[in-house]
Amino acid sequence: MKLKEITTISSGINERRNPQGTIYYLGASDFVDFHSINPLIEPSLMPSSKLEKHFLTKEDIVVLAKGHNGFIAHTLKHFVKPMVASSVFMVLRDTITSVIPSYIAWYINLESTQKELRGYSRGTALPAINRTILGELDIEIPTLEIQKNIVAIDELKKQESKLTKQLDHLKTTKLELLLKNKIQS
Known part of the structure; x- marks a missing residue:
């Protein structure tokens, strides 16, 4: 199935940071590793009604x-709320019920999928993909049980x-x- 048939794809937003903000603004540098958001992230956007539709959820x-x-x-x-994604991200949400969001992330992170995305990316100075490129990505969808097993195994591998x-x-x-004790004795 094409990714665009499984989930909705939108772009992150571009906003100006403000030290008095109360909304968290997720950027690429806010990850301490490939899978964890820095627990020390600080809010940096001022609240506005236009931001609310962009608030991220755990799914x-x-x-x-x-x-x-x-x-x-x-x-x-595990993330702090309210949070929005910056424009360096695509946001996938409203995934169909027969697909686990963590499975989609696992599939996108496969080396073979990354290689495919790099092949379709645009730009030489800074490679980039857009909604169309991401939406056309073919994703193999096994049963929910197999998806759950894959996600569980992936979590164990991360641990x-x-x-x-x-x-x-x-x-x-x-x-x-x-060794230091050997030197000093």
């Missing part, structure tokens, strides 16, 4: 539409990567302390 997916690091998709499981990184950091710290 939304944001897809980075510009940049050299790929067109990474993020599901918004494993995070724990491996933490373990490596602890080993490095321990080794540095041992």
Whole structure:
């Protein structure tokens, strides 16, 4: 199925930041890794009635539409409200009931899908995709049970990567302390 048949696709918005703002404005730099929004993000937009229709929900997916690091998709499981996506993102919402939003994000993040999107991207200085390019993306849709299993396995893989990184950091710290003690004795 084409992505545009599964979900609605809209562009993020372009707004001017204000330190007195109470609305969170999600930018590409607000992710601490490919999957987590920085918990220290600060609100930076002033409230207005035009922003309300752009408020993100936990079922939304944001897809980075510009940049050299790929067109990474993020599901918004844990985020602060109210939040809107900046214009560097495409927002996928109102996904049909037979598809899990996290599955769509997983599928978009596959290396083969990223390669396909890079092939269709526009611009040489800063590669970019638009709604049409994203909407024409073919996504294979298995049963809901298989989608749930894929998402669960992907979550476990992310946890494993995070724990491996933490373990490596602890080993490095321990080794540095041992070697430093050898030098000082």
